[in-house]
Amino acid sequence: xxxxxxxxxxxxxxxxxxxxxxxxxxxxxxxxxxxxxxxxxxxxxxxxxxxxxxxxxxxxxxxxxxxxxxxxxxxxxxxxxxxxxxxxx
Amino acid sequence: xxxxxxxxxxxxxxxxxxxxxxxxxxxxxxxxxxxxxxxxxxxxxxxxxxxxxxxxxxxxxxxxxxxxxxxxxxxxxxxxxxxxxxxxxxxxxxxxxxxxxxxxxxxxxxxxxxxxxxxxxxxxxxxxxxxxxxxxxxxxxxxxxxxxxxxxxxxxxxxxxxxxxxxxxxxxxxxxxxxxxxxxxxxxxxxxxxxxxxxxxxxxxxxxxxxxxxxxxxxxxxxxxxxxxxxxxxxxxxxxxxxxxxxxxxxxxxxxxxxxxxxxxxxxxxxxxxxxxxxxxxxxxxxxxxxxxxxxxxxxxxxxxxxxxxxxxxxxxxxxxxxxxxxxxxxxxxxxxxxxxxxxxxxxxxxxxxxxxxxxxxxxxxxxxxxxxxxxxxxxxxxxxxxxxxxxxxxxxxxxxxxxxxxxxxxxxxxxxxxxxxxxxxxxxxxxxxxxxxxxxxxxxxxxxxxxxxxxxxxxxxxxxxxxxxxxxxxxxxxxxxxxxxxxxxxxxxxxxxxxxxxxxxxxxxxxxxxxxxxxxxxxxxxxxxxxxxxxxxxxxxxxxxxxxxxxxxxxxxxxxxxxxxxxxxxxxxxxxxxx
Numbered sequence: 114x115x116x117x118x119x120x121x122x123x124x125x126x127x128x129x130x131x132x133x134x135x136x137x138x139x140x141x142x143x144x145x146x147x148x149x150x151x152x153x154x155x156x157x158x159x160x161x162x163x164x165x166x167x168x169x170x171x172x173x174x175x176x177x178x179x180x181x182x183x184x185x186x187x188x189x190x191x192x193x194x195x196x197x198x199x200x201x202x
Numbered sequence: 203x204x205x206x207x208x209x210x211x212x213x214x215x216x217x218x219x220x221x222x223x224x225x226x227x228x229x230x231x232x233x234x235x236x237x238x239x240x241x242x243x244x245x246x247x248x249x250x251x252x253x254x255x256x257x258x259x260x261x262x263x264x265x266x267x268x269x270x271x272x273x274x275x276x277x278x279x280x281x282x283x284x285x286x287x288x289x290x291x292x293x294x295x296x297x298x299x300x301x302x303x304x305x306x307x308x309x310x311x312x313x314x315x316x317x318x319x320x321x322x323x324x325x326x327x328x329x330x331x332x333x334x335x336x337x338x339x340x341x342x343x344x345x346x347x348x349x350x351x352x353x354x355x356x357x358x359x360x361x362x363x364x365x366x367x368x369x370x371x372x373x374x375x376x377x378x379x380x381x382x383x384x385x386x387x388x389x390x391x392x393x394x395x396x397x398x399x400x401x402x403x404x405x406x407x408x409x410x411x412x413x414x415x416x417x418x419x420x421x422x423x424x425x426x427x428x429x430x431x432x433x434x435x436x437x438x439x440x441x442x443x444x445x446x447x448x449x450x451x452x453x454x455x456x457x458x459x460x461x462x463x464x465x466x467x468x469x470x471x472x473x474x475x476x477x478x479x480x481x482x483x484x485x486x487x488x489x490x491x492x493x494x495x496x497x498x499x500x501x502x503x504x505x506x507x508x509x510x511x512x513x514x515x516x517x518x519x520x521x522x523x524x525x526x527x528x529x530x531x532x533x534x535x536x537x538x539x540x541x542x543x544x545x546x547x548x549x550x551x552x553x554x555x556x557x558x559x560x561x562x563x564x565x566x567x568x569x570x571x572x573x574x575x576x577x578x579x580x581x582x583x584x585x586x587x588x589x590x591x592x593x594x595x596x597x598x599x600x601x602x603x604x605x606x607x608x609x610x611x612x613x614x615x616x617x618x619x620x621x622x623x624x625x626x627x628x629x630x631x632x633x634x635x636x637x638x639x640x641x642x643x644x645x646x647x648x649x650x651x652x653x654x655x656x657x658x659x660x661x662x663x664x665x666x667x668x669x670x671x672x673x674x675x676x677x678x679x680x681x682x683x684x685x686x687x688x689x690x691x692x693x694x695x696x697x698x699x700x701x702x703x704x705x706x707x708x709x710x711x712x713x714x715x716x717x718x719x720x721x722x723x724x725x726x727x728x729x730x731x732x733x734x735x736x737x738x739x740x741x742x743x744x745x746x747x748x749x750x751x752x753x754x755x756x757x758x759x760x761x762x763x764x765x766x767x768x769x770x771x772x773x774x775x776x777x778x779x780x781x782x
Contacts, residue, residue: 160288
């Protein structure tokens with residue numbers, strides 16, 4: 114199963130170290146392969162460092178693409194996290 | 203097979219696997235690992251990750267105690283990043299597929315992250331480069347440190363390859379495991395060269411990029427005679443060099459056996475003494491084996507090599523006593539600490555712009571009187587067990603000499619008060635290594651029992667040349683008339699006052715200058731144990747009368763090269779084996 118969704122980063126500081134950690138916590142609990150794409154740069158969303166190097170600040174547009182049995186679940190969980198602003202401002 | 207030419211600084215042939223020492227200070231070179239070592243290299247990487255994580259956990263605990271949990275997210279982020287499975291996979295793929303060393307793989311992967319991040323316009327993210335760099339540094343530090351530890355417990359014989367060797371690194375060496383040295387930088391008087399000759403290990407320095415080009419499992423031949431290093435030689439070459447090494451050690455052994463118990467006396471019956479310089483206590487055996495009549499310079503810097511901690515009196519005493527006892531009747535000249543302020547990590551002082559003209563040796567001793575007193579006490583106490591003398595380094599004025607002697611007198615009084623025995627008549631001497639001291643040798647000699655000329659510093663201070671700087675190294679000329687005049691003055695003043703003048707610099711162990719120094723009236727030649735036989739051979743092959751004639755001739759020359767050519771030609775005439 115392939116799932117692809119677009120989303121905007123809305124917390125003030127963007128995907129810095131702590132959000133990267135939170136995202137990776139979720140993606141690593143799932144089986145599907147998952148990547149983030151921003152401005153043509155594609156990174157592995159299971160890796161904290163890669164998430165960080167995406168340099169996704171506030172208002173950044175990101176494509177999330179997952180492939181695997183639980184693709185739907187992982188994408189939804191990540192979107193929920195992004196929309197919750199990672200518990201920040 | 204690759205052949206590289208450098209400067210041969212310690213004779214002999216060494217053949218073994220390369221052991222490449224990394225240094226945090228230099229960029230991580232592209233280095234490959236052998237197929238069979240990959241498993242070990244991966245284990246080494248994983249160990250480094252574990253250790254780096256442990257370090258961070260400890261930092262986090264400290265933070266938690268002090269600041270509650272406000273500051274921990276950063277550290278926690280670092281811990282999580284270190285454990286990033288994807289990061290690990292990428293690094294290990296480089297090791298497995300490209301056969302990169304873990305160090306190089308780490309720096310490759312991190313460099314890419316930094317590049318990506320620095321492309322962002324958002325300062326929130328470009329600032330994160332610091333975090334990435336920080337993690338990389340911690341990982342590399344742990345990788346490199348582990349390799350350093352390896353050096354102290356080598357299980358096989360190796361040729362040590364490094365950019366340069368620091369005193370701290372050489373201190374830990376197991377002489378029996380090291381078959382040779384090969385370094386990127388250095389010259390005849392660099393630390394590596396001196397250590398190599400001290401230990402009797404073949405060495406080639408000034409090889410430019412050897413530490414980048416050689417990898418941990420290459421076989422290496424070090425030819426210290428011809429200044430050549432061969433990487434991954436073919437079987438025939440190994441055979442040829444093994445035979446050469448064999449015949450060299452037979453020749454050397456013959457020379458040692460033949461001359462060991464012979465005096466250093468000229469053909470017309472004029473006798474001088476040959477002493478040994480030693481850097482580490484265990485070299486005393488080597489010195490005695492090569493027939494040294496005494497120890498002209500016992501360096502004591504090794505005692506100060508444990509970072510963040512100064513040696514206590516007991517540690518000094520145990521070592522000095524042991525050496526005194528082992529030397530029996532033979533004189534042992536113990537030089538007090540000769541460190542720069544920068545070398546004393548306990549000192550933690552600000553960095554000096556010009557350390558060679560800064561707070562070092564006796565100057566540092568005066569600023570750290572307690573450190574100095576501790577050493578003086580231990581030397582005095584050890585004097586009870588053998589024939590030890592004491593020598594102060596880098597004296598440049600009468601005031602300094604008086605002050606050092608006053609401190610020694612105070613320590614003697616303390617010992618008397620404590621009823622601790624010592625040799626009341628211990629001989630006191632100074633190094634002559636600053637031009638000002640040489641120029642007032644007539645004054646200084648009245649206050650001491652002996653002089654010992656330290657040519658390495660004397661030359662660099664007289665000619666204003668840093669011998670370690672390759673761009674001006676050719677200006678470092680031991681035969682410069684200014685240097686020779688200073689040496690002559692110092693020797694003459696000693697003779698006038700019937701006091702011993704020794705020389706413990708590199709010049710006294712270099713066969714080129716032996717006849718000249720003999721002719722100038724030098725009485726004690728102190729040198730690396732390994733060169734004693736050849737210097738003795740030269741002395742025993744000339745007459746004092748001709749040496750005097752030669753030195754008179756040389757003193758009339760106007761430049762260094764003229765003297766050098768003359769000495770080369772003359773020495774080769776009487777001893778054809780020294781024509782190189």
